[in-house]
Amino acid sequence: MAAVSYFKSAQRLITGLNASSELIVQMQRLGIRNPLLVTDTGVRQSGTLDPLITKINSALNNTDLNIFDAVPPEPEVAVVQQCTDIFNRGNHDGVIAIGGGSAMDIAKCVAVFAEGAKQQAVKIHDFFGENKVPARTIPLICMPTTAGTGSEVTNIAILADTENQVKKGIVSDYLLPDVAIVAPELTVSCPRSVTAASGVDALVHAIEAYISNFASPVTDALAIKAMHMIYHALPKAYAKPDNLEAREDMATGSLLAGLAFGNAGVGAVHALAYPLGGRYHLAHGVSNALMLPYVMEWNKLACPERFRDIAHQFGLDSKDYTDIEAADWVIAQLHQLCTDVHIPKGLSSFDIPQDALPQLAAEAVKVERLLRNNPRTLSENDILAIYQAAY
Ligand SMILES: NC(=O)c1ccc[n+]([C@@H]2O[C@H](COP(=O)([O-])OP(=O)(O)OC[C@H]3O[C@@H](n4cnc5c(N)ncnc54)[C@H](O)[C@@H]3O)[C@@H](O)[C@H]2O)c1
Ligand SMILES: [Fe+2]
Incomplete structure (x- = not known):
């Protein structure tokens, strides 16, 4: 007999060839007018993002899309702070991750961390472990470019703790994105x-x-x-x-x-x-x-x-x-x-x-x-x- 179990997911899943064309509609639905795009240099240099960046820029009125592309593979804790500082300095109102598990995990952490960090009320280390995140108010969209980690639908973010040479997890339902857009065309490169x-x-x-x-x-x-x-x-x-x-x-x-x-x-x-x-x-x-x-x-x-x-x-x-x-x-x-x-x-x-x-x-x-x-x-x-x- 099956025990009682809960099922957790991103709130909305969008799949299929050319699903990436749904991004603007979803940004507008969530009221995101000044997003920070989180990605990495490999993905950016592949050219895969270029058509999307053009579309986002033409949908944003009078603001240029700000891009954080400095996420390294298997990112360490310090990258969350760097990306959060840029998010808060730019007065952004939403996070869009387009990348592999590394970029998505950083974006998920920024979305739960930025508000508290602005008020200097928390450190990212406070969130390691299970259910330590108090809330998330910042909208979050994840689009994987690898297939993949599944991070676009999980309540987990994995970071490297370089000091102790271990990988650590933040587990919280607040990490579940508002929208996961799984577009195979982004993985071709x-x-x-x-x-x-x-x-x-x-x-x-x-x-x-x-x-x-x-x-x-x-x-x-x-x-x-x-x-x-x-x-x-x-x-x-x-x-x-x-x-x-x-x-x-x-x-x-x-x-x-x-x-x-x-x-x-x-x-x-x-x-x-x-x-x-x-x-x-x-x-x-x-x-x-x-x-x-x-x-x-x-x-x-x-x-x-x-x-x-x-x-x-x-x-x-x-x-x-x-x-x-x-x-x-x-x-x-x-x-x-x-x-x-x-x-x-x-x-x-x-x-x-x-x-x-x-x-x-x-x-x-x-x-x-x-x-x-x-x-x-x-x-x-x-x-x-x-x-x-x-x-
Ligand atoms: N949160 C979760 O649920 C979860 C699950 C499994 C793994 N992870 C974490 O995810 C990370 C690994 O993610 P990953 O395997 O997706 O790799 P990754 O995000 O680290 O990317 C690996 C490399 O591939 C390049 N790349 C990715 N997509 C590309 C594309 N479409 N075109 C050109 N280059 C591309 C990147 O530039 C990077 O150099 C690890 O840190 C792991 O611990 C998280
Ligand atoms: Fe895995």
């Missing part, structure tokens, strides 16, 4: 390596949500559809970046995966990936890809029937297999997919010394917020064994 890493991240969101201890019939439906779309579309989008059908499946699949994990949670893949990002600055999708097959090897005994469902979505006629054989087949496909999209294998390829693994395990075991979602419990020693297998 993604460099191949970004398509690969962010695509595997989206697949991990779907799989971890599906096997989560907090999965519900609602999140199951989303996760199943998401894993089907992403698994089949990712190699195509990687091989032919302008394949719009594959880009659309990736964009929508990533959105569905975001909705699934935003409610059911992610598990040990993300928990073990966090210290790799915090300490060795691996891209979020790459660190997830490195951990994915090895964590699934650990998880398969806890919920083999769920792995049979995953195998079915990946295309296996699973009647001829036992559940465990189907799980092994899924794990082999995950290895193959990461190879096909050229994500380097093994922690050793990233200059991570083998004697650092115990420290990584000591850090990962502290990520209780995610480990409690995982279908099979892990001790610090179990985590160390997984890092060793993935070395």
Whole structure:
């Protein structure tokens, strides 16, 4: 029997090819007259934003669109303060994020932080953890350019704490955007390596949500559809970046995966990936890809029937297999997919010394917020064994 569960999302979801043309209408609906556009240099230099910037400028009367494009990949806490200062100095009345998870997470933080920062009433550090944000009054629109983190529909923002070399999360329903516009055309300019890493991240969101201890019939439906779309579309989008059908499946699949994990949670893949990002600055999708097959090897005994469902979505006629054989087949496909999209294998390829693994395990075991979602419990020693297998 399913337990009572809540479902959270951005207030309005707009999807499909050319959905980016809806931005002006949504700005006007929310009363945004002087927005700050939050993005990064890679996205800006790709030219993908140019038509949108022209449209926004012609919709704004007598004000030029102000753009903050200094969000680095996997941004650190200090970037929130920089972007907030610009927001407050420009007397902006809304935040629009157009970028990957990094730009969207910064924009989400600015939208909940700017008001309090103006009155010097809060520090961004006060918001780390769960439900520490008091309110949000500033309108927020998110448009992903990767497929992706799903950040456009989650109540989470992830920041790097460089001092302590860890990644930290702010979890609050006030981070849920007013509007998420998921427009596949914005992802076409993604460099191949970004398509690969962010695509595997989206697949991990779907799989971890599906096997989560907090999965519900609602999140199951989303996760199943998401894993089907992403698994089949990712190699195509990687091989032919302008394949719009594959880009659309990736964009929508990533959105569905975001909705699934935003409610059911992610598990040990993300928990073990966090210290790799915090300490060795691996891209979020790459660190997830490195951990994915090895964590699934650990998880398969806890919920083999769920792995049979995953195998079915990946295309296996699973009647001829036992559940465990189907799980092994899924794990082999995950290895193959990461190879096909050229994500380097093994922690050793990233200059991570083998004697650092115990420290990584000591850090990962502290990520209780995610480990409690995982279908099979892990001790610090179990985590160390997984890092060793993935070395
Ligand atoms: N809030 C959440 O729910 C959530 C979930 C998962 C991950 N994250 C966070 O998101 C971040 C990773 O985000 P990401 O994987 O989307 O990558 P990203 O935003 O860090 O972008 C990676 C690189 O790709 C480039 N890029 C992105 N889109 C492009 C495009 N269309 N054209 C050209 N270049 C483009 C960027 O310039 C950047 O250099 C991490 O900090 C991670 O922790 C957040
Ligand atoms: Fe993720």
